[in-house]
Amino acid sequence: MTTATKSAHFRSLHTPARPLALANAWDVATARVVEAAGAPAVATTSAGTAWSLGAPDGDRVSRDLVLGVLARVAAAVTVPVTADIEGGYGRTPAEVADTVARVLDAGVVGVNIEDGARPPRVLADRVVAARGAAGRAGIDLFVNARVDTYLLGLGDPATRLRDTLARARGYVDAGADGIFVPGLTDPGVIKELAAGLTVPLNVMAGPGMPRVHELGALGVARVSLGSGVAQAAHAAVRRAARELHRTGGYDSLRPALDHGELDGLFT
Amino acid sequence: MTTATKSAHFRSLHTPARPLALANAWDVATARVVEAAGAPAVATTSAGTAWSLGAPDGDRVSRDLVLGVLARVAAAVTVPVTADIEGGYGRTPAEVADTVARVLDAGVVGVNIEDGARPPRVLADRVVAARGAAGRAGIDLFVNARVDTYLLGLGDPATRLRDTLARARGYVDAGADGIFVPGLTDPGVIKELAAGLTVPLNVMAGPGMPRVHELGALGVARVSLGSGVAQAAHAAVRRAARELHRTGGYDSLRPALDHGELDGLFT
Numbered sequence: 001m002t003t004a005t006k007s008a009h010f011r012s013l014h015t016p017a018r019p020l021a022l023a024n025a026w027d028v029a030t031a032r033v034v035e036a037a038g039a040p041a042v043a044t045t046s047a048g049t050a051w052s053l054g055a056p057d058g059d060r061v062s063r064d065l066v067l068g069v070l071a072r073v074a075a076a077v078t079v080p081v082t083a084d085i086e087g088g089y090g091r092t093p094a095e096v097a098d099t100v101a102r103v104l105d106a107g108v109v110g111v112n113i114e115d116g117a118r119p120p121r122v123l124a125d126r127v128v129a130a131r132g133a134a135g136r137a138g139i140d141l142f143v144n145a146r147v148d149t150y151l152l153g154l155g156d157p158a159t160r161l162r163d164t165l166a167r168a169r170g171y172v173d174a175g176a177d178g179i180f181v182p183g184l185t186d187p188g189v190i191k192e193l194a195a196g197l198t199v200p201l202n203v204m205a206g207p208g209m210p211r212v213h214e215l216g217a218l219g220v221a222r223v224s225l226g227s228g229v230a231q232a233a234h235a236a237v238r239r240a241a242r243e244l245h246r247t248g249g250y251d252s253l254r255p256a257l258d259h260g261e262l263d264g265l266f267t
Numbered sequence: 268m269t270t271a272t273k274s275a276h277f278r279s280l281h282t283p284a285r286p287l288a289l290a291n292a293w294d295v296a297t298a299r300v301v302e303a304a305g306a307p308a309v310a311t312t313s314a315g316t317a318w319s320l321g322a323p324d325g326d327r328v329s330r331d332l333v334l335g336v337l338a339r340v341a342a343a344v345t346v347p348v349t350a351d352i353e354g355g356y357g358r359t360p361a362e363v364a365d366t367v368a369r370v371l372d373a374g375v376v377g378v379n380i381e382d383g384a385r386p387p388r389v390l391a392d393r394v395v396a397a398r399g400a401a402g403r404a405g406i407d408l409f410v411n412a413r414v415d416t417y418l419l420g421l422g423d424p425a426t427r428l429r430d431t432l433a434r435a436r437g438y439v440d441a442g443a444d445g446i447f448v449p450g451l452t453d454p455g456v457i458k459e460l461a462a463g464l465t466v467p468l469n470v471m472a473g474p475g476m477p478r479v480h481e482l483g484a485l486g487v488a489r490v491s492l493g494s495g496v497a498q499a500a501h502a503a504v505r506r507a508a509r510e511l512h513r514t515g516g517y518d519s520l521r522p523a524l525d526h527g528e529l530d531g532l533f534t
Contacts, residue, residue, distance in 0.1 A: 021515065023508035027294065028321030029497075030504050037508035047526065052319070054295030054339045056533040057526070065335075072321045205517055212515030229507045230296075231523035233500040237297050238524055240496045241290040241304035248288065248479030250472055256498035257505055259314065259324070266323040 001078065007109045007140040010080035013040055014142075014178060014200035014221040021212045022224040024084070026052050030229070031073045031081075032265040033257070042077050043110075044070065046084035048230030057227070058116070063089040067102050074107030076266070082110025082142065087118070093129035100133040104141065112180055114146035117154070120167045124174040131175035142178065144202055144222075145171035150183035161189055165196045172199050182226060185209065187218055194219025268345065274376045274407040277347035280307055281409075281445060281467035281488040288479045289491040291351070293319050297496070298340045298348075299532040300524070309344050310377075311337065313351035315497030324494070325383070330356040334369050341374030343533070349377030349409065354385070360396035367400040371408065379447055381413035384421070387434045391441040398442035409445065411469055411489075412438035417450035428456055432463045439466050449493060452476065454485055461486025 001009070013020040023039060025031040026048030034042055047057035049069055055061035066089070074081045083103055088096030096113070103111060113130060115123035127145055134141035149155060149164045156163075168179040179197055182204035184190050194201045200221030205212070206228045215223055239252040268276070280287040290306060292298040293315030301309055314324035316336055322328035333356065341348045350370055355363030363380070370378060380397060382390035394412055401408035416422060416431045423430075435446040446464055449471035451457050461468045467488030472479070473495050482490050506519040 021511050023504070023511050025504075027319040029315075029318035029501060032321075033501050033504045034508045037505050038512040039508060047530075048296075051296035051529055051533065052294040054299075054343045054533060056530045060533075068332075076321045207517050207521050209517060211517075212511070214515075225507065225511065225517065225520065227526055227529075228517070228520045228523065229504055231526060231529065232507055232520045233503045234296060234300050234524040234529060235522045236500045236503040237290070237292075237300045237496055238304050239522075240492065240499055241301045241306060244288050244290050244479070244492065245305040248481075250474050250476060250478075250492065250495070253492065253495045253499045254474050255502045255506075256495065257501040259494055259498060262318055262494075262498065262501060263314075263323045266318065266321060266327075 003107070003109065003139055006080045007142070010041055010082065010109050011140070011142055011177070016194070016216045016219050016221050019212050019216040019220050020222040022082075022222070023229050024048065024225050024227065025073065026230055027069060028072050028076045029262070029265070030233070031077050034229075035077045035079055036265060039079060041080045041082060042073065043082045043224055044073065044084050045227045045230055046086045046112075047227035049084075051230065051234075059086045059089065063099060067106055070103060070108055071106035080109045081107065082112070082144070083108045084112040086114060087116055088113050088126050088130070093125045096126045097129040097133040100130040100141070101137060104134065104137045104139050109139065110142035110144060112144045112146050114148055115167065116148050117152060120170055124170050127171050127174040127176050143176050144178040144180045145176035146180040146182065147171070148182070150181055152183075161192060164193065168193075168197055172197070178202055178222065180222075180224075190215065190220060191218040270374070270376065270406055273347045274409070277308055277349065277376050278407070278409055278444070283461070283483045283486050283488050286479050286483040286487050287489040289349075289489070290496050291315065291492050291494065292340065293497055294336060295339050295343045296529070296532070297500070298344050302344045302346055303532060306346060308347045308349060309340060310349045310491055311340065311351050312494045312497055313353045314494035316351075318497065318501075326353045326356065330366060334373055337370060337375055338373035347376045348374065349379070349411070350375045351379040353381060354383055355380050355393050355397070360392045363393045364396040364400040367397040367408070368404060371401060371404045371406050376406065377409035377411060379411045379413050381415055382434065383415050384419060387437055391437050394438050394441040394443050410443050411445040411447045412443035413447040413449065414438070415449070417448055419450075428459060431460065435460075435464055439464070445469055445489065447489075447491075457482065457487060458485040
């Protein structure tokens with residue numbers, strides 16, 4: 001698949017009729033396992049990637065190391081890859097543009113960029129910068145702007161939905177192709193947000209949340225698991241290590257993915 | 268802890284009275300999770316590391332990428348780190364010596380080097396090379412020589428135990444500090460091997476194998492899980508991805524390690 005075909009295909013996957021469901025990966029192994037499980041696209045989790053590289057979540061990891069991971073992941077899978085790049089790994093729009101240019105060089109066709117606790121103007125400028133970098137590269141990048149009002153509990157709860165929509169519209173005006181609002185759980189809020197947007201809405205899901213098709217019925221076009229898969233994998237690691245050190249046993253190594261099957265993902 | 272203290276401590280952990288039990292890690296996240304679970308040392312799995320970087324097991328991964336992982340792991344944990352370096356990531360003893368010098372620079376105090384399907388003379392020469400590199404660096408490196416007769420089913424089964432002991436003694440003569448024989452399951456064979464060696468015996472364990480203290484009673488001084496932990500973690504990834512794509516649900520994201528707890532491992 002050419003980059004243009006991948007970009008167009010990735011864009012077309014965003015539909016409430018059958019929401020794009022993403023089990024986020026953080027290295028080549030997890031990307032290939034997810035792809036082999038039937039994923040139509042691979043999305044990275046920035047938290048999982050940062051942890052794997054030895055940094056906490058939240059723009060603390062080395063950009064070069066993340067770019068290395070993205071290049072290896074994009075080279076290893078055939079489906080489109082979208083990258084969570086936190087705040088864009090830069091202080092200025094020019095630095096974020098540089099990040100995006102390098103992410104595109106790595107073979108990625110989508111990015112998530114988040115506002116976090118920063119003023120919305122900052123992310124709007126970064127979306128403009130990302131869009132500009134994609135234009136210069138001639139790539140139809142899908143820019144997913146993440147609004148952290150719900151995740152971080154920002155502002156007055158009474159006006160949070162209105163504030164979120166205002167932020168989202170600002171990001172769309174700046175050139176965002178989609179809006180990602182993690183931290184949503186209330187179906188009524190999800191439905192109102194989706195109805196208030198002209199672009200695909202992405203929500204984060206996990207245990208207790210409506211299923212993918214139910215979220216689609218509320219208007220959601222994309223569902224991602226964030227760092228949830230990494231957290232489950234690391235729970236398996238901890239369980240095995242604790243059993244080994246507490247009882248000297250190995251029962252928690254089951255279930256396991258076969259060594260030969262894993263090896264076969266890379267040959 | 269200084270490197271000298273770490274080396275001496277790591278060496279002292281090899282005892283059948285309380286075998287060194289290693290739940291092998293493959294990146295900083297898994298190393299920190301394993302350390303937090305009470306591990307006295309962190310050992311890497313070469314297969315898990317290779318998969319994470321996009322290569323199959325068996326000397327196919329980029330040495331530079333592996334060295335980057337090792338340096339980040341050794342910088343992130345306080346316990347001693349021992350690295351599985353497959354055949355030594357080089358064709359000649361000089362290249363293996365260069366690998367070992369760089370592994371030592373990364374802050375590692377132990378290595379596994381394997382013979383695989385190569386003639387025993389090759390690994391003996393590589394052990395000499397590794398020992399020389401450690402001497403030049405002034406580091407008391409623990410060289411664990413891996414004998415693959417049982418893992419790969421090499422030679423005549425009737426003489427395999429004798430062949431394994433002969434190989435092991437050759438590696439000890441070349442300067443190995445310990446012998447690793449993966450693929451053993453028969454307690455009688457394990458006991459005979461341990462009795463026939465003057466250095467610590469390391470076996471690989473997993474479901475169905477005697478527990479760590481039972482292996483200690485057979486004379487084993489070190490027990491490692493190889494790629495078993497990685498295989499269990501990737502099974503968790505596959506389970507989550509399959510559930511998402513088949514049913515649109517997220518139940519298999521439980522149990523999970525808490526996001527804040529994971530983040531706390533890196534701050």
